[in-house]
Amino acid sequence: MKPFTWNGQPSRVVFGAGALAHLERELDLLGAQRPLVLCTPGQAAQAHALAQRLGPRCAGVFGQAVMHVPAATAAAAREAAARLAADCSIALGGGSTTGLAKAVALTTGLPILAIPTTYAGSEMTPIYGITEAGLKTTGRDARVLPRTVIYDPELSLDLPLALSVTSAMNAIAHAVEGLYAQDGNPVTDLMAEEGIRALAAALPRLRARPRDPDARGDALYGAWLCGSVLGSVGMALHHKLCHTLGGSFDLPHAEVHTVVLPQALAFNAPAVPEALLRIRRALGPGAASAPAALFDLARDNGAPVALRDIGMREADLDRAAEIAVTHPYWNPRPFSAAQRGEIRALLQRAFEGTRPD
């Protein structure tokens, strides 16, 4: 066994149908007396219902979370937390809401209690992302890791099916990159393979019965595992491309992950044979290569497989390639300015939705 360092996340996790009933207990354990509830405009009703349940204990609701955490939104949330004398953030929603809570925590240290309603997995990572002047900056900081996570499958029963599939692919992408991470280890490998398996198996069940609580629970379990992998090891080419396309071209996050993942894995395939075997095994029996099987998993569950179908302009691909190779993340197959042509070709295949070999 090669030596490794395990920086598994110390978040406290409460998991199960109806787990939201434990919110007050978990706030008490955090010593939080005045939580600020954060949400997106689309989830305001859920957030206000939670605030009403908490009564005078609740400092208020800030309902302006949006994807990629614009710097101005982060500043407004910090101002609201200060004005309301909040001592904790409750992030009720997906990665955009958790990301806003992280932006507040980054400068204020306000602890986060996350209540995930998608499969993004941000609740299990110390990674933050803030977007300013069309450029997304990401970083890692222990202060942004949520202290407590309440996973309640009942909160995702109404997650739109299309987003359920792409958000699951976002989670699978964390695990895929974790399997070839520079700082991967046997524990994260186990979590990654099980996370991919759980999510891939849940998708057809969700398509058949979107409100199936067992399928939603299995998907959330897979998201927890994949998010834990992302929180423990580094990201590589795939995430760099998605941060570029999402942050600089304002493309929808989960959809970008869904489209790019097969293409990025195909680019890395020659350098990551062990990861391919684990991914292939996790996806179940079939003759397709791991990249092609991921492409098929997305396509067969009704998800987009081409950048041109999610708002990308072909004229922007050159600039996307340029940004992607500037300050690249580590990757098992090097990509830097010298590989700009290869990255541009990868983006062309993603733009057209070409099924990998």
Ligand SMILES: NC(=O)C1=CN([C@@H]2O[C@H](COP(=O)(O)OP(=O)(O)OC[C@H]3O[C@@H](n4cnc5c(N)ncnc54)[C@H](O)[C@@H]3O)[C@@H](O)[C@H]2O)C=CC1
């Ligand atoms: N730092 C990290 O570790 C990670 C960060 N992220 C970030 O998270 C953001 C994307 O998060 P996502 O969860 O993909 O999307 P999201 O949080 O933006 O949600 C997408 C839409 O779905 C709605 N929604 C969410 N849950 C719902 C539910 N259960 N029922 C009905 N509607 C619901 C939201 O209101 C929103 O309008 C991006 O900014 C991405 O960068 C994503 C993964 C990991």
Ligand SMILES: O=C(O)/C=C\C(=O)CC(=O)O
């Ligand atoms: O791309 C991902 O799914 C993981 C990390 C981020 O999205 C960075 C961020 O929080 O914006």
